[in-house]
Amino acid sequence: MSEGLIVLVRSIIAFFTLLIFTKILGKQQISQLTFFDYVLGITIGSIAASLTTDLSSRAWPHWVGLFCWSVLGYLMEYITMKSRYAAKYIEGEPTIVIMNGKIMEDTLRKMKYRVSDIMELLRNKDVFDLVQVDFAIIEPNGQLSVLKKPEYDNIKAKDMNVVCQPSGISTELIYDGILIEENLRQLDKDKNWIIDQLHAQGINDISEVFIATLNPAGSLYIDKYEDHIKKVTDIGDYKGPY
Structure with missing residues (x-):
């Protein structure tokens, strides 16, 4: 399988994985992101990019990393929705x-x-x-x-x-x-x-x-x-x- 085809397949996998995870996370509009959300988005995007183009390593470790970051992001959102104490510590206040x-x-x-x-x-x-x-x-x-x-x-x-x-x-x-x-x-x-x-x-x-x-x-x-x-x-x- 040529490198171009591998990149194509990985790109498709990364694209739909990101699509699914972002739908699950249910992120706010960009203008409303907190600093934590901003860093989380950059990190997930970086992992997805590595999954697509880093042909020196296998795809599954990148996918596991992407999955873990997304799950942790969802977990933080759930905690901040349930606990104002945690929300103040994680997201800050005006x-x-x-x-x-x-x-x-x-x-x-x-x-x-x-x-x-x-x-x-x-x-x-x-x-x-x-x-x-x-x-x-x-x-x-x-x-x-x-x-x-x-x-x-x-x-x-x-x-x-x-x-x-x-x-x-x-x-x-x-x-x-x-x-x-x-x-x-x-x-x-x-x-x-x-x-x-x-x-x-x-x-x-x-x-x-x-x-x-x-x-x-x-x-x-x-x-x-x-x-x-x-x-x-x-x-x-x-x-x-x-």
Whole structure:
């Protein structure tokens, strides 16, 4: 039997095996996959590829590996459906990263996120200014859910016959306690100006500021390291292992 024919037969076997296993697993849409589902899918696909093209070894060990991974994936799905405790440990829970307009720096550090990552996710949600955000939540699948402040909701200005001036994209002036003077100059501002703005909000030193941004319309957003939020909202649905 030629190598081409062997690959053809193995491809057919791998194709229908994957088809059967994915139907059994009943996976969600790609946009809803958790990190565990993502890794599981890559691993199963890699094993199927080896089953198809690795002619240096017999087919059945690859098929056994494919079968075992699929069974374990199905078992994990069954466990997470039956136990919220296990689901929280395996899949994770949504985590608030912006609360009442304040960035939760400690939460970002625990999740190994940078504020620039959050701002990128916000832009993907058509939010270009931190001033607009009331709550932002990282979902278990890595996506960001955003609740805007009431004054920045999605009511269109044209529906109310209101003429709005463009606000532009916010520019970082302070990042992680460090002043970005080049950005200040681009906005025709200087260090004394930002210091005066900080003093007006009771902030004595730039090092107290986690991030500060300014948009061309003049809207200044300042977030301190110490936000003094007395009670952090917990949106988890079960008190699991963490």
